[in-house]
Amino acid sequence: MSALDDGRRALDDARDARLGQVSIASETLLTVARVLGGFRTTQPLADVRLFQSDGEEMSRQLRSGQVDFCVASQRLSGPRLKSIELGREECLLAVPLGHRLDGRDRVTVPELADEPFVTMRPGHLQRTFLDRLFAVHGLVPRLSCVGDEPGASQDMVSAGLGIGLIPAMSRRLGTSTHVPVAWVRVDVPDCHRVLTLVWNEGSYLSPTALAFSEFITSRPFMTHRLPEQCPVGDRRRVGSSSRRAFGAGSGGFPADAMEGTADGARADRRSPPCRGLTGPAWPPRRARPPARPSCWRRCRTST
CATH class of the missing domain: 3.40.190.10 (Periplasmic binding protein-like II)
Structure with missing residues (x-):
């Protein structure tokens, strides 16, 4: 088949x-x-x-x-x-803020023998790695939270449900800014994935x-990086033809978008345009006034 x-x-x-x-x-x-x-x-x-x-x-x-x-x-x-x-990257120990290990640079596995762990079900790397580290020292980890979503481990640690082994990618992505935890290295030679x-x-x-x-x-x-995101509150995307419209003014805005607005604010204080994507341009160019008919010019000349 x-x-x-x-x-x-x-x-x-x-x-x-x-x-x-x-x-x-x-x-x-x-x-x-x-x-x-x-x-x-x-x-x-x-x-x-x-x-x-x-x-x-x-x-x-x-x-x-x-x-x-x-x-x-x-x-x-x-x-x-x-x-x-x-x-390959290092696996770090995430602990709640204020935990006894908060502020430590590194910790040994025997020091973690009595700590509750947030981890995954068997078959996931975090669980396999945790079991292997403890087995080397003849220990079995205490489990306080066992799940199927590795991405939720840091949230559970931050909530105080235990400590957990998490790949360093989470730290590099800046997840600690919205899911606060403290990071500690585990003092073993092969603590990486x-x-x-x-x-x-x-x-x-x-x-x-x-x-x-x-x-x-x-x-x-x-x-590898994500493409640049659109500004919050405006999810329209900019195409290649629209991108050429930007750059004449400060910060990538067209020159006519830099003129004062009705309330005295300047257009360049708004979020910058989203680049590298597709869709209508933001901020839009100001519409030109309609051309007056030729008969209007003739009337003005005759008078």
Whole structure:
């Protein structure tokens, strides 16, 4: 059946002006949000399908052809599965503000023996990593919160439900500004995760899937960025023709948008235009007054 499904996808891609689709699975959506945002700017018509799965589910999805790629932080097993390393990052210990470990630079695993942990169900990296760290010291972690959403771990820690191991990506993304926690290093030599791109070498890959594989490996994974966002309160997007209209005035605004407004405010105090996207320009150019008819000029001359 897999060969028949691949054949159907190839025929669909041949008829589809969008060059097909790409299906991706990841343990947490936060990991792939930036790379997918960047990919959509290069392939705006791409049909992207995204799944959130644990390690066992991702292996099954690759074998069945349900997904083209997995962005995994643990080893996926199965015949004909190939992988390439995307990057590696440290796993940090998140603790609530005011916790006894708040302010510490690093901590050993035995010091955490009596601490309640916020973690995931078996099959997720955070749980696998936590169990492995404690097993080395002959310990079993105390679990206060067990879930299926890795992205919620920091919220649970911030709420005081326990402490947790969280990849450093959360700290770099500035999540502590709206979900405040303190970060502490764990004093072990291999406290990091390795992100890999995994695929089934026997499965059909559409042109869009091939383009995605080239894009995600074209630069260090952690340097991918989301496209610039539109200003709050105005979600209209600027096209290439509209972008050319900006730049004449200060801060990227057209010169005529810099003139004083009715209440004495200046137009350049408003949010800047959203660049790199598509849609009508913001702020709009002021409308020109309608041209007076030629008969009006003749009447003025005769009088």
